[in-house]
Amino acid sequence: PTEALVEKYTLADGTEFDWDNPAHAAAPYDNREARFYSTILYDGAPWKPRTDDVVKFDQFNEIQAGFYTFSDGTIVNGVDTRQGPVEDWNGSRTGYYFKKFVDPAIPASWPNNLQKIDAPYIRFSEILLNYVEASINTNDEGEAKAWLNRLRFRNGLPEVTESGSALLELYKRERDKELVNEDARLFDMKRWLEGPYSLDKQVQQVVVQGTQKPGTSVTPETYRKDTALFDYTYTPTNIVFENRIWQDHVYFMPxxxxEIDKDPSIIQNPGY
Incomplete structure (x- = not known):
């Protein structure tokens, strides 16, 4: 997951998350809406037990996506970072992992315990969202709000008060969050003609730095996320590991x- 996705998850009261808000930036993973915690794994998030070769780095079954400095100067790279002590090449580049559709009851053991899960082709939530979009496009905002509220109330969010273009933008964010990992985003992006806006963004990670507080007692072997023992900072940082450039011709399929061989008068779509 990228920070662009994570930022879409509001606070539990529906307030938009804002890195320019000091309170939000100081504790970005506190008090977020319910879907955030069911979808995203972040630094300090509880997770499944570690395998025998990893438990010595994490005894508390928490995601370690940060870098932790102890009072004696020791710096520990979190086990889930790309600088960690185990399979660093396999670590997240953004500091986040997906939790959605992953069974926490299956031990993290490769290749003995592979998860088998049926991927949903379509959920009732998507049917409701499709209806909301159709209602917005036919100027029936009352119907759109009524059904969008059903999804929001399920997640503990307040009712919708927006209208016009603001309602459409709110709906798009709700759809993005609700249908993560359900093969909807690419087609939504094409339908809304938002390719450049969506893919030409700079990818960001959040660098988490923890510094042990003076007078506290903890060792690298017993580290866990604890604001009583560590001061934490969170810094959104641009990263470059692949060039994401949108080309308009991909709005259409080739x-x-x-088919062209059957009728040479058919002209191929531009760009193919």
Whole structure:
């Protein structure tokens, strides 16, 4: 997951998260809406027990996506970072992992305990969201709000008060959050003609730094996320590991060559 996705999750009271708000920036993973905790794994998030070779780095079954400095100057790279002590090449580049559709009851053991889960083709939530979008597009805002509120109330969020273009933007964010990992985002992006806006953004990670507080007692072997023992800072940072450039021709699918062969007068879509 990228920070662009994580930022879409509001606080529990529906307030938009804002890195420029000092209170939000000081504790970005506190008091977020319910879907955040069921979808995203972040630094300090509780997770499944570690395997025998990893438990010595994490005895408390928590995601370690940060870097922790102890009073004696020792710096520990979190086990889930790309600088960690185990399979660093496999660590997240952004500091986040997906929790959605992952069974926490299955031990983290490769390759003995592989998760098998049926991927939903369509959920009732998507049907409701489709209806909300249709209602907005037919100027029936009352119907759109009524059904959008059903989804929001399920997640403990307040009722919708927006209208017009603000309602449409709120709906899009709700859809993005609700349908994460359900193969909807690409098609939504194309339908809304938002390719450049969505893909031409700079990818960011959040660098988590923990510094042990003076007078406290803790060792690297017994580290866990604890604001009573450590001061934490969170810094959104631009990263470059792949060039994401949107090209407008991908709004359309290419016409199969076999169809063109049947009728040479057919002109291939631009860009293919």
């Amino acid at each position: 016409i199969k060559q076999e």
